Amino acid sequence: MKIKGRVPTTVSGWGALALFSVLLLVLPSSFLVIRIFQPASENWEHIREYMLQNYMMDTLLLAFWTGLFSVAIGTALAWIVSAYDFPFRGTLKWALLMPLAIPPYIGAYTYHGMLNYTGVIQVTLRDHFDTEVSQRYFDIMNMPGAVFIFTIFLYPYIYAITRAFFARQATSLVENARVLGSGPVRTFLYVVVPVARGAIVAGVTLVVLEVLNDYGVVSYFGIQTFSTAIFQTWFAFGDLDAAIKLAGILMGIVLVLLLLEKFLRGRRQFSYSNTKVSPLKPQSLKGWQKWLTVAFTGSIFCLGFVIPVAQLTYWSVLTYEDIFSETFLTLIRNSALAAGTAALGVVVIAVVIANFTRMAKGVVPAVTSRLTVLGYSIPGAVIAVGVISFFIYLDEKLAALYDLTGASSALVLSTSLIMLLFAYIIRFMAVGYNSIEAGFDKIGMKFTEASRTLGMGWTETFLRVDLKMIRPAVFSGFILVFVDILKELPLTLILRPFNFETLASMAYRYASDERIQEAALSSMFIVLVSGIAMFIFHILIEKEPN
Amino acid sequence: MKKSFWFLLVMAAAALFVLAACGGGAENNDSGGTEEGTENTEENTETEAGTEDETAAENSGDEVVNLYTSRHYDTDEDLYEKFTEETGIEVNVISGKADELIERLEREGENTEGDVFITADAGRLHRAKEAGILQAVESDVLSENVPENYRDEDNQWFGLTKRARIIAYDPERVNEEELSTYEALADDEWEGRVLIRSSDNIYNQSLVASLIAINGTEETKVWAEGIVNNMARDPQGGDRDQAKGVAAGEGDVAVMNSYYYGHMLNSAEDEEVKVAEGLEIFFPNQETTGTHVNVSGAGVINNSPNKEAAVQFIEFLSSPEAQGEFSEANYEFPVNPEVEPSELLQSWGDFKEQDINLTQLGENNKEALMLMNEVGWK
Numbered sequence: 001m002k003i004k005g006r007v008p009t010t011v012s013g014w015g016a017l018a019l020f021s022v023l024l025l026v027l028p029s030s031f032l033v034i035r036i037f038q039p040a041s042e043n044w045e046h047i048r049e050y051m052l053q054n055y056m057m058d059t060l061l062l063a064f065w066t067g068l069f070s071v072a073i074g075t076a077l078a079w080i081v082s083a084y085d086f087p088f089r090g091t092l093k094w095a096l097l098m099p100l101a102i103p104p105y106i107g108a109y110t111y112h113g114m115l116n117y118t119g120v121i122q123v124t125l126r127d128h129f130d131t132e133v134s135q136r137y138f139d140i141m142n143m144p145g146a147v148f149i150f151t152i153f154l155y156p157y158i159y160a161i162t163r164a165f166f167a168r169q170a171t172s173l174v175e176n177a178r179v180l181g182s183g184p185v186r187t188f189l190y191v192v193v194p195v196a197r198g199a200i201v202a203g204v205t206l207v208v209l210e211v212l213n214d215y216g217v218v219s220y221f222g223i224q225t226f227s228t229a230i231f232q233t234w235f236a237f238g239d240l241d242a243a244i245k246l247a248g249i250l251m252g253i254v255l256v257l258l259l260l261e262k263f264l265r266g267r268r269q270f271s272y273s274n275t276k277v278s279p280l281k282p283q284s285l286k287g288w289q290k291w292l293t294v295a296f297t298g299s300i301f302c303l304g305f306v307i308p309v310a311q312l313t314y315w316s317v318l319t320y321e322d323i324f325s326e327t328f329l330t331l332i333r334n335s336a337l338a339a340g341t342a343a344l345g346v347v348v349i350a351v352v353i354a355n356f357t358r359m360a361k362g363v364v365p366a367v368t369s370r371l372t373v374l375g376y377s378i379p380g381a382v383i384a385v386g387v388i389s390f391f392i393y394l395d396e397k398l399a400a401l402y403d404l405t406g407a408s409s410a411l412v413l414s415t416s417l418i419m420l421l422f423a424y425i426i427r428f429m430a431v432g433y434n435s436i437e438a439g440f441d442k443i444g445m446k447f448t449e450a451s452r453t454l455g456m457g458w459t460e461t462f463l464r465v466d467l468k469m470i471r472p473a474v475f476s477g478f479i480l481v482f483v484d485i486l487k488e489l490p491l492t493l494i495l496r497p498f499n500f501e502t503l504a505s506m507a508y509r510y511a512s513d514e515r516i517q518e519a520a521l522s523s524m525f526i527v528l529v530s531g532i533a534m535f536i537f538h539i540l541i542e543k544e545p546n
Numbered sequence: 547m548k549k550s551f552w553f554l555l556v557m558a559a560a561a562l563f564v565l566a567a568c569g570g571g572a573e574n575n576d577s578g579g580t581e582e583g584t585e586n587t588e589e590n591t592e593t594e595a596g597t598e599d600e601t602a603a604e605n606s607g608d609e610v611v612n613l614y615t616s617r618h619y620d621t622d623e624d625l626y627e628k629f630t631e632e633t634g635i636e637v638n639v640i641s642g643k644a645d646e647l648i649e650r651l652e653r654e655g656e657n658t659e660g661d662v663f664i665t666a667d668a669g670r671l672h673r674a675k676e677a678g679i680l681q682a683v684e685s686d687v688l689s690e691n692v693p694e695n696y697r698d699e700d701n702q703w704f705g706l707t708k709r710a711r712i713i714a715y716d717p718e719r720v721n722e723e724e725l726s727t728y729e730a731l732a733d734d735e736w737e738g739r740v741l742i743r744s745s746d747n748i749y750n751q752s753l754v755a756s757l758i759a760i761n762g763t764e765e766t767k768v769w770a771e772g773i774v775n776n777m778a779r780d781p782q783g784g785d786r787d788q789a790k791g792v793a794a795g796e797g798d799v800a801v802m803n804s805y806y807y808g809h810m811l812n813s814a815e816d817e818e819v820k821v822a823e824g825l826e827i828f829f830p831n832q833e834t835t836g837t838h839v840n841v842s843g844a845g846v847i848n849n850s851p852n853k854e855a856a857v858q859f860i861e862f863l864s865s866p867e868a869q870g871e872f873s874e875a876n877y878e879f880p881v882n883p884e885v886e887p888s889e890l891l892q893s894w895g896d897f898k899e900q901d902i903n904l905t906q907l908g909e910n911n912k913e914a915l916m917l918m919n920e921v922g923w924k
Contacts, residue, residue, distance in 0.1 A: 050919040116787065117794035118817035135794035141782040222744045222782035222924060232746060235645035236915045238673060318814045322620075384646070388653045395657070415659060493642040494650055498612060498659075509618035509641065514784040514806065517814045 014458065015364075018356035021349045022368050025426050028386035029378060031393075035241055036248040043239045047246070051229055059225040059253075062146060062218075063208045069151040070207045074158025075200055077297060079188055082166035083174070085282040086293045092301060093163075094538040099304030100156040100480075101530035103487035105216025106507065106523045107153045108146075109516045110308040112220075113315075115140050120311070141221040150211050152304045157210075157480070158203030161438065164476060165199035166192070171280045198441060201264045202434050206480075208257060209376050209430065212250060216489065226250045227379055240385070247382050254377030258370060309527060315520030323521045327501075332525060335502040338417070338492075339485035342424035346432040346481045347474055349425065354437045355462055358445070369437070376430030380490035387423040387495065388414065420495040424485050431484055432477035439473020440466070479537040483530040503529070609635040611855040614651060615664040616644035617842055621875040629862050635855050644670040651679040656849045661856035664706075666842040667748045669755060671703040672908020680845040685857055691864035691882045695903050696841055705841030705904065706863050707878035710804040710897065711753050712837065713828045714789050719798045727831045728757065728838070731799070732772025740773060741788040741797035744781035745918035749803055749840060754918060755910035756838050759902050763913060771921045781924050786810055786818070793821040800825075803840075808877025808890060829897040836900040840907065841881065 081093050102110075114120050115138040122138060125131050139145070177191045193200070215227045226246060234243035285293055353372050357365035375383060391414035395402075402412055413419060447469065451461040467474075492505050503526045510519035615622070618641050626637040640647070644665040651660055651674075663674055674680055680702040688697070688704050696705030713725060724735075731740055743750055757766045778797030788800035789810060810822035829837045844863060846856045862868055869880035873888040880887060 046916055046919070050916075112783070112787075117790045118815065118821055122794075123817055135791075135796055139779075141787075142780070219746060220783065222746075222780060224924060228746065232915070234649075236751065237912055238676070240649075315814075322814075385649060385653070388650060392653055392655070392657070414654070490646070494646045496640065498638040498640055505641070513618060514786045515809070 014352065014356045015360060018353045018368060019364075021353055022371050025349075025375060025429060026371055028383065028390040028423075028426065029374065031389045032244050032247075032382060032386045035244050038241050040245070041239055041242055043233065043237045044242045044245065047229070047233060047242060051224075051232075055224050055226055055229045058143070058223055059212065061143065062150070062223065062225060063211050065143075065147045066150040066154070066211050067204050067208050069147065070155040070158055071200060071204050073151065073300065074155040074203060075162055075193065075196070077155070077300065078159045078163035078166055079192055080293060080297060082163055082280050083184075083282055084293065085284045086290050088294060088298070089282070092297050093542075094535055095301045095305070096159055096297065097156045097534050097538060098301070098531055099153050100160075100483060101527045101534060102153055102305065102308055103216070103489075103504070103523075103526065104149055104153045104210075104214060105220065105489070106312075106487075106511070106519075106526070107308055108149045108217045108220055109511050109519065110311050110523075111140055111145075111149060113516050114307075114311050143223060146217055146221050146223055149217055150207070150214070152300075154207045154210055155300075155304075157206040158200060160476060160480070161203040161435070162196050162199045164472060165196050165438075165442070166280060174280060197264065199438060201261050202438050205257065205261045206431060206434065209254065212254065212377070213379055215379070230379055230382070244382065247379060250379070251374070251377050254374075255370075258373065258377075309524075312520045312524045312527065315517040316524050319517050319521060323518055328521075328525075331501055331503050331506055331522065332529065334500060335486055335504065335526070336529060338420065338424070338502060339482045342421045342428070342485050343432070343478050343481040345421065345425045346428055347436070347478050350429065350433040350436045350477060351467075351470075351474065354433060354440050355466065357437075358440050359458060369433075372433050373430035375426040376428070378427075380427060380488070383423055383427055384491050384494040387419060387426070391419045391422075415497055417497055417500065420491065420497070420500075423491045423495050424488065427488070427491060428481045428484050432481045435477035435480060436470060436473050439470035439477075442473070443469045475537050479534055482533050486526055486530050486533075609633075609852065609855050610638055611635055611852055611859045612638045612659050612661045613640070613664065613859075614647045614660045614662070614847070615639060615641050616647060616670075617641075617664055617666050619876050621871055624875075625863065625868050625871055628868075629859060632862070633855075633858065635858070637859070645673070648674050648677050648679060651847060652677050658847060658849050659851060660847045661850040661852045662844055662859055663703075663847055664842065664844045667752060668705070668841050668843065668904035668907040669748060669752045669911045670908075671698070671841075671843045671845065672905055673911070674845060675700075675702045676908070679848050681848045681850070681853075683846050683857055683860075685861060687861040688857075688864055691861075691869075691884075693881065693883060695901070696881045697843075698845070699903065699905055703843045703845035704860060704864065705843040705881045706860075707842045707869075707872045707876070708839050708881055708899075709749075709841075709878055710829060710837050710839050710899070711749060711801060712804050712807065713830055714792060714800045714802055714807060714825045715828060716792050716795075716798055716824070717826045722826070722828065725799070725828045725830065727834055728753070728801075729761070729769060729831075729834075731801075732769045732776060736776040736799070738776065738778055739798040740776040741778050741791040741800040742773065742781060743783070743785065743788060743801075745915065745923040749785075750801075751911055751914050751918070752840050752907045753801075753838050754914035755907045756900055756902060758910045758913055758917075759906040760835050760900070763917065766914075767917050767921060770917055770923060774921050774923050789825060790818075790821055793824055804879075804891075804894070805877040811890070812877075827894065829895075831900070832898050836898040839879075839899045841904060842878070 077096050081089065081096065099107075112119075116122070117135055119138075122133070122135070125133055140148070173191055173195055174187060177187045182191070212225075213227060214225075215231060217223075218225045219228055219231075226249070230243050230246045230250070233246055234240055350372070353368060357369040359365075378386075395412060395414050398412070443466065447465055448461055451465045452458070456464065487504055489504055489508055492502055493508065496502070496505070503522045507519045507522035507526060510516070510522070613626075626639070629635065630637055640660075642650075644667070647663065647665070648670070651658055651663065654660065663680065665671060665674070675698060680698075682701045683704075684701065688701075692704045692706075696708070697703065713731075715722075715725065730736075745751065754766060754770065757769065761769070778791065783791075785802040785806040786809075788797075788802050789807065791797050792800045804827070807822060807825075807827055810818050813819050813822070831837055844860045846853060846860070850856050864882055866882060866885050869882045869885040870888075872878045873880050873885070873891060877888070877890065879891060886892070
């Protein structure tokens, strides 16, 4: 890590490590970026004429409405839970995170399963109330339906990040506002939201990126977005170059979004002003206010978790005997193993890079930080192609080495689990990185500078001061990534080694074949494992001393 | 709500135990570790060495066949097990979306470990051939088991099972006499009554491709325009959703695959069975060009390290034993003319099939898709 000679500072050690990591992250994508500039094919004309405009419109509409609603719900919930005391608050605190354990595509299948003609609602109406209600009122497979699905399953990104912020950050400002006689609405709009702007924007960025990247929900609902266009162009026209051009446009949109994020977060820093960081003291709610709050938070939890899980449980019971076997345990282990390892990788790399971009000023760190999160904006399938190209290239270069060790196959790396893990890390770097960067933002530089002034080196300061302070951010980054990987589909499907089946790939096998009842058991396990992960880490974070 | 919370907690605790229990168990061998193979002393004979793949060496048999498949039915897995029992050849599987597997195989090129490629659409099999990832196979068994129009002209792929694209209708709102052909569904009398999936869907693409082969591009484009006009709603959902749309009264006829209808009849959910039982099915174009039929099929991968085993494997899948299984458990029609379809399929009656070589589905695929985009078929 240390470079001996004329560059003695450890900053350059951190820098070298960070830059190396970024290079590794970007390399596979650059295999593709070069191809954006290839001359347009005949297909491109067709796409531009018939597809592009609609797709752009639908994509933007979907991202906009989902973003808006999830900000509203996520921020409101985070605030309510942080600032008020009401029955079930302790439970709801973590329960409101749980919808994140349900992948939107599974949520979409489940809700459609409940609302369609053979679903539980219509059947109950028919059989018990003897009423035929037109199916049109229950139609969820359209734009508003998709907005609902994405909002209800993705708002926890905003909730989690904003709440973490409220819990440790907003106390003195809010208490001052209260003392000065500001009402709850006023406090929320004029003090809380502006202060939490950074956290909210970080959260909504994740939500929007997730929406832009989704293929499962939109293709199932028949909504034509950019990702549909990319897949159709690549596969149906067999035109990877045109697909990459489309992906390029999508990345352009994302880049604008990310710049916007930086801009919206603003230059103001709200770092700890003193060592006394105390949590917000919740106010007790009384009477109707209390029950309204319980009803609101409770119904969000029900819509985002209880109802779909109940439906999945019912289906699981229906199909349990056919589906469950010993191989199921292997599936769980594979999923946990892959997600755990890759999430660890993400967190370590994210800390290294974030620490570097924080210490060093200038263009290089700024660019580094943006490049790190770029992977999140590239569709999974496109990353897969980049990663495969990259690993096969590596295998070719390493062929001589393989000969020496007597390996039987010429493809060592590209048939191993490493390739999949590597792709996960690229894809979900942004999730971990944003969380950790926000953590660093939060603690500011004061303590670091103090430690430096007192004679500790950068690395020592990092280990003994910074790392301890950002631990909650590291944990929350880890959970988010872990859960994301557990749910991930395209990369898992394309890049896994022989016979490596995960819960998600199993659920997909059934769901894609319209066998949603059979898909329920694997889906349940995804939800369960993600749910446990989120619960454990919620406890860890809560226990964290201030 | 409180109950469900406790329920959840108990489930969570239980699952935690399971995780802890198997987490400490034997390390899995799925990672790259299988390649270390220091015992393998053979040099520079990669294709030979491939058959002694370590993945297989740790199993009982010596031989393996590595399978890339986009089919994912329990039936298939049972058949792989049977194959291993009969031949001692181990079957390793990577499953995924067809197009992505093709892309992966292309990239792996001559170093691939893949032996057999299986997918559920003739258009995609053709795409694989065009991509150059398949090789020609000479096999008497396959020539005998798979009729000529269900295999590639150059014997690069072989159809294994058939599905028909049928019309499901509500007998109360539609009289069987009203139904005749795919073409007729574009007529004015069907305005606002037709349920069909999006242009994204490969089965629709193949249907349109077959009509292009039979009626030509111009006529098919006019037809597609008519279908778009007659749609009961914007295309959404899968084949089963089209059938449910008819049951719900959103439309009167649904275009869907025969095997989904079979699955609905045997669904775990009673309501789905009810829907299917309330519908009748119709095989279109019986008086004219025949019902559109598509296949699932397999091909040997171009640089297959275990070619012999690969051919043996495909031959097994075309055998009467396997073909019967496909038909019985997965409601697909066997390609092997020697094999009778299952009882359920027989109850649907004999029907005349489109008389085109399925290679054309692949050749016309792009044209079909462009045409659908142009007429605004979502």
